[in-house]
Amino acid sequence: MQLRLPSSVSEAQRCLAEGAVPIGGATLVWAGWQRDGFPEQAVSLRDLPEANAFGPEELGGAVPLHRVDATVPEALHRAASGVGTGAVRRAATVGGNIVGSTLRCLLPAALVLDARATVLTADGVYETDLAELVAKRHVLLALRWRTPLASGYRKLPGEAGGPPPLVVAVAVHRDGGDGPGTVRVAVRDGYEVLGDSAPCRADAEHVLRDLETMTAASLPAPARDALRHEIVDVLARAAA
Template sequence: MLLHLPTTVSEVQECMAEGAVPIGGATLVWADWQRDGFPALAMSLRDLPEATVIEPEALGAAVVLHRIDDRVPEVLRRAAGTVGTGAVRRTATVGGNIVGSSLRCLLPAALVLDARPTVLGPDRAYETDLAEVVAKRHLLLGLRWRTPTTSGYRKVPAEAGGPPPLVVATAVHADDEGRHHLRVAVRDGYEVLSESASCDEGTDQVLGALERTDIGALRSAARDVVREQVADILDSLSDR
């Protein structure tokens, strides 16, 4: 297998045109390659500046999970810190987790941040939304978002080998007029849903609004965790 390490977007496009297979940390494909054979050409974005950035409002797709620290919002940092084992986090990448993984542990955090992904097409890089990235498995270059007022994350313990653990991510954003809006994303099984509600009228009103969305159709145990997380983040907001 020949591995390309492009350093510019134009070089990445050339690699794509040659049929190079994008890889991150290869944690998701290595076993398959050992069984079925390695591709002739592969490509890593680890030397591409656009894909390795870590900033308060940006994260590159080639960043390995263990490098995600307090430069980014709490919800994203905690999501990355609960993926797999330490060995996995030292090799798995942001792009591999969001695009390549069936669990997509970082997706709920990205959704509540209202993150905008930048992807690379055959002729240009462009900004799109997370739903398109997940559905079409684009080559992700990175994510950008606006810093939330506060955020939170909870992954419920689960038995090894069982269904994926329940994840609830939350973030509060302030609009240009100072009004606050809560975003909630839930991974229950392999499905991820997200909803939002104004949160300037109190916890009971926010919870009532969320119950009238698809969150109200979740199983009762999942709704209990959502209620706890929403109450916690709104309490932290009132302390600011």
């Protein structure tokens, strides 16, 4: 297998056009390739500057998870720090986790940040939402978002060999005008990730009642309890 390491967007596009398979951090694809056979060529974005962006409101797709620190909002930092072992986090990448993984541990955090994705295809680079990113399994160049007033992320304990642990994420955003702002929530229940939003209120129970008419009503009791706890905490920190 030939591993290609483009250092420019145009070179990366050419790799995709010539059939190179995105490798991400290789933490997920390697075992499958060993079982099913290796592609003729693969492409990694680790040398591409646009895929290594890192700042308070942006995160490149090739950034390893162990580098995702308190520079970014708390929800995203906690999501990355809770993935696998230290060895896995040193290899796994943001793009590989969101696009290449069935667990998508970072996706709930990205959803509550209302992040947008800059994606790379053989035909060009463009911005899209997370739904299209995941559905079409695009190559992720970078995520970008607006800094929330506060955010949080909670992963409940899971059983060894059982379904993926339940995850809840919450963020409070200030609206552009004089409105009350918005509370965004996301839940990973099994392999499904649900996202929703409600107007921000001082009383967490009012926010929960608004969400009960939408996503939260369909959640199991442990998920509703975890979501309530995280909403209360994040609203308190946003008010402070």
